[in-house]
Amino acid sequence: MALDLSKVGERDKLKATREPHWQRLRVGCFLGFRPSKVGGKGGNWIARAYDQDGGKYRLKALGDFGTLAGNEVFAAAKKAAEAFAELVETGGQVRAKIETVADACREYAKGRNEAGKRFERHVYDDPIAKVKLDKLRRRHVAEWRKRLEEKPALVSRRKKGKPITRDRAASSVNRDMAVLRAALSKVLTKGAPNSEAAWQEALKAVPNADGRRTLYLDRNQRRALLEKMDAEAAPFVRALCLLPLRPGALAALKAGDFDKRTAELTIGKDKTGKARRIQLPAEAAALLAAQAKNKLPAASLFMRANGTAWNKDSWKLPIAAAVKAAGLPSEATAYTLRHSTITDLVSAGLPLLTIAQISGTSAEMIERHYGHLASDAAVKALGELVL
Structure with missing residues (x-):
């Protein structure tokens, strides 16, 4: 006791x-x-x-x-x-007083861009935000979770017409709960199991909820996709097939992020919120060099015909059209290409830590989702992902 x-x-x-x-x-x-x-x-x-x-x-x-x-x-x-x-x-510096759930989330979000965005979408405007930490109970969190699960996920952000939504996927719920659980764990101890004080029990992840990203397109399928891709989107989608980057991180690249002399790419905007620098294989370097040609450093590296950068609302339609034209599984998306590229790297025997550094995730996540694919095969260079 x-x-x-x-x-x-x-x-x-x-x-x-x-x-x-x-x-x-x-x-x-x-x-x-x-x-x-x-x-x-x-x-x-x-x-x-x-x-x-x-x-x-x-x-x-x-x-x-x-x-x-x-x-x-x-x-x-x-x-x-x-x-x-x-x-x-705080190293001798007094920080802001943390009294409510919102206070805890704001403190946790410092330096964590992705977490901050999730809190803005699902916490700060929710009734749970004003709950005092010393009064937080399992029912408060359970009610928040129920509201989150029932909140439609926005498919289209178009300004005109009725917004297109779908039911929120269990995997999305898990990711949104994970950041709240992490923020609260920084300032609260776990309550006694099966009691109202056990706030953490309402944030248990939905098991086996990450199946939506398991679709894999082999190299022949990715070649078929590129053959059916319209000319405007082709360079952007080709880069997704060559590099295991998040689509949003690729779309955010500027011409100045690519150094043609050293074939190095600096990725500044990503889920981690931290910049990283990677060495590119010859084919990917040639593609990026062509995209950066005659552009100012601040210009988008992958630019649409109208001069704007790609985003999930603009790349979604051409990819869906090419998927259909190539006879590929209808659930294939831009993120499928990232998953497929990472799968190839793991299967080729590239060290998991190296893959994690290139793709901008943790070695733990690579091990969790792709570790079963690791083999004793000789390490193959990223440059072998030639399409």
Whole structure:
């Protein structure tokens, strides 16, 4: 049974020891009490907080709070310990007070662009945003999840006409829940299982929900797709077949992101929010060099005929038309090409860490979704993905 230092009676029963009696306040933050060796009802309080940069816990003596009544001491010690932990965790700088679910999400979203966008879509304007963290219960989260699952997913963002929607996929629900679960886990401890305090139980992922991206197009099918692709979209789609990038990251590239001299590409806008630089094989480098020719550095690398960059609403129709014309599975999308390219790289024996770095994801995700394809085959260069 966890120690509860807020109860005067429990503190009075504790034995005087060299090591304080600790109570966990939250992740990385503890409040300790060391009873007086001479007996009596007094004792000293200690704060313990984890310093992530230093990789160890920091301690601070808080005193005995002897001027306060017995039932007021714990509250004062707890407040002091949390203030100390905040200073340790922020490198000595006081951060904004985190009281509500929205506060926790905004704190987590700092430096995490993808998470911030999901919070904007599904949390900040939802009733759960205003719920105080110390009042958060499983029912609050379960109600939010139900609203999320019932929210239609937007298929078309066209300004004119009725918006086209579909039922939200379980895989999308999982991704939206994952960022909220991560944000809350930073500031809240998990509640006791099967209790109203167990907020985390309402955020359990839907099992086996990632099947929508398992469609694989082999190289012959990808060649057939390119043969049926209209001339405007062909360079963009060809690049998707040569490089395991997210379609949005490819569409966001600027001419200045490609260095023709070294055949290196800097990918700045991606799900991770962090820029990365990769070496390109000859065929991909030649394609990008042709796209960058006579363009200013700030111009879109893959530009439409009207001078705008590609986006999911503009690449969707030509890909769907080419899929149909080539007789390919109707569920094939731009993201199918990324999945197919990654599958080929894993099957060829390229190290999973290398694939993760090129594709802009974690080695853990590559291992989870593609690890079963890894073989003992000799490592093949990315340049062998020739179409």
